[in-house]
Amino acid sequence: DAGVIQSPRHEVTEMGQEVTLRCKPISGHDYLFWYRQTMMRGLELLIYFNNNVPIDDSGMPEDRFSAKMPNASFSTLKIQPSEPRDSAVYFCASSRPGDEQFFGPGTRLTVL
Amino acid sequence: QKEVEQNSGPLSVPEGAIASLNCTYSDRGSQSFFWYRQYSGKSPELIMFIYSNGDKEDGRFTAQLNKASQYVSLLIRDSQPSDSATYLCAAGGATNKLIFGTGTLLAVQP
Numbered sequence: 001d002a003g004v005i006q007s008p009r010h011e012v013t014e015m016g017q018e019v020t021l022r023c024k025p026i027s028g029h030d031y032l033f034w035y036r037q038t039m040m041r042g043l044e045l046l047i048y049f050n051n052n053v054p055i056d057d058s059g060m061p062e063d064r065f066s067a068k069m070p071n072a073s074f075s076t077l078k079i080q081p082s083e084p085r086d087s088a089v090y091f092c093a094s095s096r097p098g099d100e101q102f103f104g105p106g107t108r109l110t111v112l
Numbered sequence: 113q114k115e116v117e118q119n120s121g122p123l124s125v126p127e128g129a130i131a132s133l134n135c136t137y138s139d140r141g142s143q144s145f146f147w148y149r150q151y152s153g154k155s156p157e158l159i160m161f162i163y164s165n166g167d168k169e170d171g172r173f174t175a176q177l178n179k180a181s182q183y184v185s186l187l188i189r190d191s192q193p194s195d196s197a198t199y200l201c202a203a204g205g206a207t208n209k210l211i212f213g214t215g216t217l218l219a220v221q222p
Contacts, residue, residue, distance in 0.1 A: 031208045042214035043156070043200060056209060091155060095208055100146065103155035 004104035006092050012110045018080040021107045024073055025094030033093040033101060034067055034077050043091070049075065082111045115139075116203050118213035126221050131188040133216050135201030138182070142203040145177055146210065147186045150198045159199075160186065191220045 005024040013019055025032045033048040047057040052069045060067070064083070069075040079086055089108050093101040115138045125131045137145075144163050148156035162168045162175040162184070174187040184203075188195055198215040 033209075035212075043212040045209065045211070048209060050208070055207070097208060100158045100161065101208075101210065103157070106155050 004092055004094055004102055006090075006104035006107050008107060009105060010108050010110075012112065013082055014112050015083055016081045017111075018078065019082045019086075019109060019111075021077040021090050021092075021109070023075045023077070023092030023104060025075070025092070026102055027073070029094035029096055029102075031095045031097065031101075032069060032075050033095075034075070035091040035093065035103075036088045037091060037106075038088045046077070079109075082109075084111045087111050116201055116211050116213035118199075118201050118216045120214060121217040122219050123216055124219045124221060125191050127191060127193060129191050131191045131195065131218055131220070133186040133188075133199050133201075133218065135184040135186075135213055136182055137184065137201075137203045137211075139203065139205065139211070140179075140182065141205050142182075142211075143206065144204040145175070145184045146202040146204065147173075147175060147184075148200040148202065148212075150200060150215065152197075156200055188218075191218075193220045193222050196220045 007022045034046040037043045046059045047067045049069045067077045087110050089106045091106045092104045095101040117136045146161045147159045149159050150156045160175045162177045168175045172189045176185045198217050200215045201213040202210040204210045
């Protein structure tokens with residue numbers, strides 16, 4: 001299995017631009033998680049899905065952030081408009097019910 | 113607010129020593145506890161999980177859980193330089209949602 005796949009691995013953009021991060025979970029995993037990691041705040045859960053349905057989006061910082069999971073093999077996290085404080089590493093993870101979460105390689109986002 | 117607390121470190125131990133990493137959690141409803149290792153620039157990977165009070169051993173790693181004290185620890189015996197990384201403690205409840213601590217940086221000195 002290829003594991004969780006994320007793209008792009010690095011993204012540099014200017015303030016105000018739209019950013020879209022992509023994730024392909026491990027096949028057969030019902031749960032998909034989006035995290036953000038910074039030095040100051042550590043690893044924060046933004047939103048998670050079960051069977052493509054958003055279950056808890058209480059970690060989404062504000063309306064500029066949105067996430068979708070149109071099918072079992074694809075999810076996106078969009079930031080519009082982006083701001084410098086959004087600079088972080090964004091991880092996607094997937095799991096089976098009650099099982100460990102497997103993390104993707106992450107997307108390092110820099111907003112100038 | 114549900115929290116998981118860890119000392120940020122760095123925790124420095126000599127090669128061959130026992131490294132002790134600690135974690136406390138605030139939500140008494142937490143049922144499962146996980147230790148992830150994260151090398152610099154890489155993604156977290158699971159080392160161990162524990163659900164029941166007491167100790168759980170896996171090779172050089174031992175996880176300890178004390179629900180009454182809301183305390184979780186990870187012991188690494190015979191520490192190696194390759195163990196140098198950030199160790200993340202996470203607590204989970206009835207759902208698959210995990211709350212992570214900010215991590216402890218471990219440095220094993222050759």
